Amino acid sequence: MQSLTWRQRLSRLDVKLSPYLYISPFFLLFFVVGLFPLLYTAWVSLHDWHLIGGQGEMIGFANYVAVFDQPNFYRALRNTFSIFILSSVPQIIAAILIAYFLDTNLRAKTFWRMGVLLPYVVAPVAVSMIFSKIFADQSGAANALLAMFGADPIGWHADPFWAHVAIATMVNFRWTGYNALIFLAAMQAIPREVYEAAIVDGARRWRTFFSVTVPMLKPTIIFVVITSTIGGLQIFDEPRMFDTMGTGGADKQWLTLTMYIYELGWGAQKSFGRAAAVSWILFAIIVVIGAINFFITRRIASSGGKGDL
């Protein structure tokens, strides 16, 4: 083989190394600000670690024991799941229904689609400020509306359940339209012939919806459920801004796990060790739920549902 000129050699090196160079920024950043901090959280959680004082002694699982001993932890756990269920289930149902109405031969299609997406550009912090006024216990629009129908006012802040409903409403306000567009795209990917066959068979509109549309949407529903689980269990902005104090209410009625992490680390205790312990617990919860999702998905997929990914 003839020896290559330096220019050819350089060109070969260029071809060989460039791909790695181009993908390296993502990996570098992910390892430094994503993966490393997440794993290092486990290390911090085993130490007596103060916000200002810094790293102290290794204390084993004492932070976990301390956290499991605090009633606020269980309240945060309950609130997080309650808000998550109240925001994901109605949201997905509403999004599918809205998508179904959008998936018709509408006039001014883009107008309607943009209309449902509008809330997405309002920051969660702003959404929360708007809705905490609407859901104010004394002077809120929601209770005034109830009074017009002769109903008793609701303690939107005082009562844990209704506080969760109010916070879930904020999440639903911002995300329902977004998810409706995802479902709309999936509906449009359903071959028209399937519908036509159903119509020829004499199926009515709602029967077509339940026996054709919804089953064909299964992979998309799973996708939306998984993404909303990962985000929903880390909810912070909306409950943080639900009142002016930001501590989750007098009885911690709407304290969530991520708010609790903040409170432990940057609130009165300034205990990074305990904040890290709760982070790691929440991480474990998300992993477990992710695994459950995965197995259910596999089950559904292997049971032969059509249109699965």
Add this chain to the structure above:
Amino acid sequence: MSRMSGPMAQQLVGKGAARAIHRRERQSFGVNKRPSWTTYAVLVAVLLVSIYPIYFTVLLASSDAATIARNPIPSLVPGPNFFDNVSRVLGSDIKFWTALANSTIVAVVTSVSVVFFATLAGFAFSKLRFRGRNGLLVFVIATMAVPTQLGVVPLFILMSELGWVGKLQAVIVPGMVTAFGVFWMTQYLRDALPFELIEAARVDGASMIRTFWSVALPAAKPAAAMLALFTFVGSWTNFFWPFIILGSANPTLPVALQLLQASYFKDYSLIMAGVVVATLPLIAVFVVAGRQLVAGIMQGAVKG
């Protein structure tokens, strides 16, 4: 075949006939029929729900504290105090001008950076051959499911070590490239960038980076614009991390809103004026580019 298909009619008897046949097909099959008024009624109701809270904000922002206290449900006509309230917010001891500038800087720099690095990686993943390519791409996709927000404690420690607490780079740098962006650009370039173009550039003696710059980047434009939009919105509305790391001296808009709520919680006209100031720029973006956002979500759903 007893009936002419649309395209066939167009060939044989012209456009008018094709249209008529198309119309007949629509009616006979019901799938492409114009929807009934109930569909529009439902969608109008949905639209009212998505618009009213925003309009409610404008109503309160143009009112005054006493009127708001009297009327839990505001009258549908805006009050006269909007500009007055906005100037009070901008003149308050919360640094709203700083916040506006900070949010703009963070959103613009993050969007440009995400688009650049994601397109670079997407180019490599979709068009270049290298060892471990598929495995690495799967890894990138898998990282989207990692809740990195939970690494907040060590990230804070890291930023303290760097002396970045309270500084904008603490918010910008962690968001400079995202897994979603890499995945998005990879998917797009796979179809949109023909291998022939790359080969042509290579034959002309262009280096890899030159090929990227003159061939891949221009081809990536439509998807890059959408990615920039989503990154901009995400950055503008981001709260948790800026709230922890920035503090009141150097806030972004969501952080400024939190400060506003904490210090002026009795005067809703002022608070809602702040919400309008923080939200209006994105509404403006939405009016101009909302169409692209809609298209982006729908494309992402089909491919993702």
